[in-house]
Each structure stands twice: as C-alpha cells, then as structure tokens.
Amino acid sequence: MRTAIVLFNLGGPDRPEAVEPFLRNLFSDPAILRVPGFLRSFLARTIARRRAPIARAVYDKLGGGSPLLPNTQAQARALEAALSDRGLDLGEVRCFVAMRYWNPFAEETVREVQRFAPDRIVMLPLYPQFSTTTTASSFDDWARAAAKAGLTVPMLTIRDYPTEPGFIAAVSRLTAERLPEARAAGSVKILFSAHGLPKKIVQAGDPYAEQVGSSVRAIAERLGLSLDDYEVCFQSRVGPLEWIGPYTDEEIVRAAEARQSILLVPVAFVSEHSETLVELDIEYRHLAEKHGAPGYVRVPTVGTAPEFIAGLADLVRRAIGTERPAVLPSR
Ligand SMILES: C=CC1=C(C)c2cc3[nH]c(cc4nc(cc5[nH]c(cc1n2)c(C)c5CCC(=O)O)C(CCC(=O)O)=C4C)c(C)c3C=C
Ligand SMILES: [Fe+2]
Ligand SMILES: [Fe+2]
Secondary structure (H helix, E strand, O other): OEEEEEEEEOOOOOOHHHHHHHHHHHHOOOOOOOOOHHHHHHHHHHHHHHHHHHHHHHHHOOOOOOOHHHHHHHHHHHHHHHHHHOOOOOOEEEEEEEEOOOOOEHHHHHHHHHHHOOOEEEEEEOOOOOOHHHHHHHHHHHHHHHHHHOOOOOEEEOOOOOOOHHHHHHHHHHHHHHHHHHHOOOOEEEEEEEEOOEHHHHHOOOOHHHHHHHHHHHHHHHHOOOHHHEEEEEEOOOOOOOEOOOEHHHHHHHHHHOOOEEEEEEOOOOOOOHHHHHHHHHHHHHHHHHOOOOOEEEOOOOOOOHHHHHHHHHHHHHHOOOOOOOOOOOO
16 A cells, blocks of 8 residues: 655745746735736736845845745655654555645646555645635645646545644644743743735635634643733735734734733744744844844744654544554453
8 A cells, every 4th residue: 555645835936036936826826816817817927026026035035045845845754754653554655745836836746646656645734724825725736737647546635733732732842942031031922923814815714814713722721821921913914905913013013012022933834934034033023122022032833843743644644544543442
C-alpha cells in the first residue's frame, strides 16, 4: 500500500522577479477577487502591478524571496518521519507539497504524485482553520490539475483542524515559553493574531473567523487565561474593502498606549514567512515601540514542533482509518 500525502499552502515568490507574477496569480483567483471573470484578469494585472513594489520591499527584507517553501518542505519531511516512526502498517508514505500561487504548483505536484503511483492520496491543508480563500481554493485547484492529468486515485480530505490537540498543545507551549520574557517588561496583553479576510467573504458564510475563535478558546483554556488577558485580532489587510476586525495594528496601539507588554501569538500561520518575519517582527514591533509598549515579544509559529507534527500524523491516520484506539479494549 502506498500513500501520498499532499500538503497545501499558499506559496510565496522565490526571487524579486517572481513577486509580480505571484501577486497576479493570487488576485486572479476567483476565491480571492470575487468579480466576473473578464474584469478579474484585468484587475489582477492592475492590482499586482501596483502592489508589487510594496511587496518586493517586504521580500527584500527576507533576502528577496519567501522562506515558505523550505519551511513547508521541512514539515513534509518531519511528517514522513513521524508516520514511519509509529510502527504502524501504513506501507510506504510520502509527503508532497502543492502551493496555490507559486512553485510547486498543483500541476507539477500531480505529476510527481503520479510517478509515485500511490493507492490513495490524503489532502492535508497547512491551514488549521478552513477558508474558502485558502483551503477550498487549494482543493479546487488540485481537483482541476488531477482531472486534467487523469489522476483517479481515491482522495481523502482533511478539511480543517482548528482545535486539533497537537496543534493546540504546540501553540500553547510556545506561548507559555515566551510569557516570562513579556512579563519581565510589565503587565501582559496577549494578542492572538490571524490573517484577516474581507468582511463580505465572512458574511457570505466563510467559517474561518469562527474557527480562529475556536482555536484561541482552546489555547486560552489550556493556558488558564481569563478573558481580559487576551484579544483575538486580524492582520495583513490589503485593498479598499472593509476587513474583519479587530485589526492587530489597532490592538497593538491600544495595548501600547495602556503601557502593557505585548505577547503576539500567530494562530493561523503554521510556519514562518513574510507575514510573521516582516509584518509581525519588524512593522508591528516598530508600531508597538513607537506607541510606548514596555515589551513586545512574538511567539514563533509551530513549524516542525513535535506536538504539531504528531497532531498532523493523527489527522492522517484518522483520515485513512488506521488509527489505533487510545485505550486497548479489555477483551
Ligand atoms: C490563513 C491564511 C491566509 C488567508 C485567510 C489569506 C487570505 C487573503 N490573503 C490576501 C492577500 C495576500 N496575502 C499575501 C500573503 C500571504 N497570505 C497568507 C495566508 C493567508 N491569506 C500567507 C501565508 C502569505 C505569505 C506568503 C509568503 O510570504 O510566503 C499577499 C502577498 C504579500 C503582500 O503583498 O502583502 C497578499 C497580497 C487576500 C486578499 C486574502 C483574502 C481575500
Ligand atoms: Fe494572504
Ligand atoms: Fe501582509
């Protein structure tokens, strides 16, 4: 039995010249830019051209490109190791990566998966919280590429896992580890920050914001936090639409002006990239300092944290129905 696990993520430009075409791909996605097709391709070009210099300046701070792919590949290798470690008879397991807006695109990964010739495929989004703009868009993209290439192997999907115990344990531990450093600077406000979404996408029924709330409640419960210890907020808004709030930058200013030390916890990103390494670590730190925050500590994303990877392995085993009961039956 051979199992292919496909890890889905957004993708990021790998060099400065890739920034504009990457943005064009992103804004050409009907899940992102919800306007009729003929308008979308025109708008995508225009918005991408306009945003490219801003985005290039961001990626310049990371050496010209996004570290998202190498970080996702590290998660793929860690998950392969975790699944082969368990002594379970899963047969041969291999993890692949498919990105939505930059290399490796679904089309290329479908060909790689075909060469592996699996008996089944497990689709695993690296988005704990489901959104039509991320998970659904990636699944649709994969289905299109698979149909085009004639890949007909059974596909099992993991749709979301906002309160998966390994994910929650990993974020909670990383948060607890950084808490003393934030506390040393004063009384602490914990800001759980997720990538935002335009309000109208949430109003159309996207469950992402609600699932972000579930993740945060599970982490807060595990850490024994009370309601005034923390806030859920949303970062990275782009474009002229109204996005869901509260906005992370406004919450940072509020806490800073109240002279609270800020502990910033990413809850929707599971690896490091421009939104954490530049937006959170450079731009928002600067904002916090400018408004007088006595401390600003950013919790790392879960990456290859063992609890998180073990949680992903559990999700995979459950999807293929080979999980062992936690307690063996007594007879
Ligand atoms: C939970 C994750 C994400 C959601 C939801 C999401 C929605 C969303 N994003 C944009 C526009 C942009 N996103 C950009 C970068 C980016 N977005 C995510 C994740 C989610 N996006 C990640 C992980 C990254 C980083 C990629 C990397 O650096 O490797 C960008 C490009 C950077 C920039 O110009 O700021 C844009 C643009 C929209 C419009 C949207 C929902 C409609
Ligand atoms: Fe985004
Ligand atoms: Fe951003």
